[in-house]
Amino acid sequence: MTRWLTGARDDPAERAHRVVPAALRAAYAWTVRHEHHDAMREVARMTGVVMEAHGPGHGPTTPIGLISCLRRRLGLLPALAGGRNTEISQVVLLGSDDRLTPDAYDLACEYALPVHGAPDAPQWMPTWTWMHADQIRRHTFKTLMDGRDQERYVASRRFLVENPAGLRSELGELIAESGVRPPPRGYTAIPSGHVHRSPDGRSWWWPCAVCHWPMAVAGTTVRCRHRPHSAVYRLTEATTAASRPSLSRIDEGRPRLARPVARPTADSLCVDSGIWRSVVVPGVSELRVKRSLEELGATVELWPRLDRYDLHVRAADEEFTVDLKEYHSAHRLIADLRSRPPEVRILLPKTHEHQLETLRTALPSLRVTTETKFCTEVRRALRTV
Ligand SMILES: [Zn+2]
Structure with a gap:
């Protein structure tokens, strides 16, 4: 035909x-x-x-x-x-x-x-x-950038990344104090698959040690839905009416994570799961990379010019611009990069550095680096001063 x-x-x-x-x-x-x-x-x-x-x-x-x-x-x-x-x-x-x-x-x-x-x-x-994650991000950022004030936009987006869940009263106070914009549709109840109901009728949730959003609860297993946030825990019921159920780590991953403490579900709120996955999860890596570059001595600007890209890095007299990409599917990342070629270099965070060769093979003209290589490059620029 x-x-x-x-x-x-x-x-x-x-x-x-x-x-x-x-x-x-x-x-x-x-x-x-x-x-x-x-x-x-x-x-x-x-x-x-x-x-x-x-x-x-x-x-x-x-x-x-x-x-x-x-x-x-x-x-x-x-x-x-x-x-x-x-x-x-x-x-x-x-x-x-x-x-x-x-x-x-x-x-x-x-x-x-x-x-x-x-x-x-x-x-x-x-x-x-x-x-599509891009649509969720655009929709969210449109609310945050109302007024087109860069400083306020960065403060609101950063607030969302750092406070994706919490007690209603705490979140309300923080929003009022900082004057940031809450996300579109605001904060919602903790989703049912992320809540544990104890036999005494109380219900609990645990923030992920990496992204602070409620971890998924399946029977007695508790873990973040984003698998690169790799800690897996087993929950043990509270032993007295005054205590809370507790978690013990059962995977063999990084030992340095603080053990999350159970929080009561009543009066707790979190951002919508779409915002968590499309804004909070990448935002956590963006802030972490920013912090490690600043520890090296660089100056880092977040989401410049109302999010033209993710990070603008100044190291001695050199400047770098990068966009972080944290896709589970390299195939999907390649398709998205083909349909919208990036204006700046792509940076694969530590959890996704294994995608470098696949990306280079599929898109030979793409400017791409990894978090490790990028930190080395910035360190070198700072040493030449
Ligand atoms: Zn997480």
Whole structure:
């Protein structure tokens, strides 16, 4: 069939582009079907999108058929079979416990997009299931940069990164004192998958030692949803009515993290999970890199000119400009860099330095470095004074 008859919609990459976000939306809706009465309607809507992408006689044809596909590797869906993106085709979205898998949070969320031709996602769907991270960031920053005052914008964005969760009263006081802008839609209740209910009826959450957002709770295992924040804990119930449940670390990672303390869920709030993933998680690395460069003796400006890029570094008489990229999927990062070539050098933080060679091979003209190499370069510039 000629291209003008089938159009771009017959392009395998374009089909995959529609199927992955629809599959993610259906998988999320399935996990909350007992809490939201129209969740099954969302699964049905997404089944329609997946059916349309596959064409007659291919792929799942009922909501239950789609759900059973989501318990297997996405690559088994005809639209994704034989594709070059092996990362996404290995992903299973739904675990046997009917929860989203870690891969759904880490990888599939980088493929989230508004689903073309489908109605807007219902209010109860978190933004990360249906908006591209860039859209969430733009939407958030638009609120923060109201007035186009650089100093206030940096203070508001930094506040969000440093205070993604806390007690309602504490957050209210901090916002009032500092005069920063709260995030769009404000702070919300701690999500249910991040809360532990003790047998005595009290409920608790724990901030991640790296990003300070509530860690996910599955049975007695507690860990941050962002896997590079690698600490994993086992919880032990409180022994007396006056005490709190406690955590003990069970992974063999970095030993230097402070052990998080349980906080009461009542009266606690946090930013929306989309803002956490798209703004807080990268922001934590941006602030950490800033700190380590300043310790070397450099001067670092955050998000200059209302976020034209991430860091402007002055070291002796040299200046450097970089944008940090913290994608789980190197494939997705390459696609995004191709569609919007960066104005400044890309910096891969320590947790993502392994992506350097993949990026160099795929995009030979890209200016890219790693946190380690960049620190060495800045140190060298400072030594020449
Ligand atoms: Zn974390």
